[in-house]
Every structure is written in structure tokens, then in C-alpha cells.
Amino acid sequence: MAKRAFVDRRKCAYCGACVAVCNLLAAELIETFLEIKEDCNGCGICVKVCPMNALRVAEV
Template identity: 45%
Template sequence: MPKKIRVLVNEDKCYLCGGCAGVCPTLAIEVSSSWRFIEEKCISCMICIKACPVGALSYEEVSQ
């Protein structure tokens, strides 16, 4: 079974551009005046992490 992840944001690097939210196929990230990750929607594809232009996103594995 594929690993399940939780996406983490480094708030010192993130400037709330919304690029990660724009590429998320399940809308598991919301960006407005703050950054929000919705773990139940995440399919662990990591597209958001690769899309971040400033490297503000990382992940940790979670037990299922």
C-alpha cells in the first residue's frame, strides 16, 4: 500500500502564492490569508511539493 503523507508548510518561506493549491488534484490545500492542508482529501501524490517555487513544502509520513 502506498505511503500516506501529511504536507507541511514552512511559513517563513511561503508567500501564499497559491501555486500548490492550484495543482492539487483533490483540492487538499487552501490558500487565502493563510495556508491550510486538508489531510482527508490528500492522495499523497506530492505534486504540490514539486510545484512550490520557493521550496516551502515538505512532508512527513503518517500511519494509516
């Protein structure tokens, strides 16, 4: 099963920490809106770096 990251927008404080560590440039911060693109491979580094605990990796 493929994995990818998902954002809980009610927790996200749109700081871009996840964008900074995403090697695939799959996370993009658009104003206050975090978008995770399909290229995400679910590596989970963004989950670890998120100050707000707003990200999780799940199977798709």
C-alpha cells in the same frame, strides 16, 4: 504509513501554486495562510511546483 504535505509558513510566500495543482483541492489559500486539509494523499506535486521550497511530504 499515510503521507501528507506540510507547509513551512516561514518560507511560504502564499502564491497558491500548490492550490492550482492539487487534484484533491486539499490545499487552500486563506489570505496569507496556506492550509492543507486531511484529504491530502501526499502525492507531492505541490512540493515540485512551490516556487519557494516551502512544502515537503512526510509520513503521518
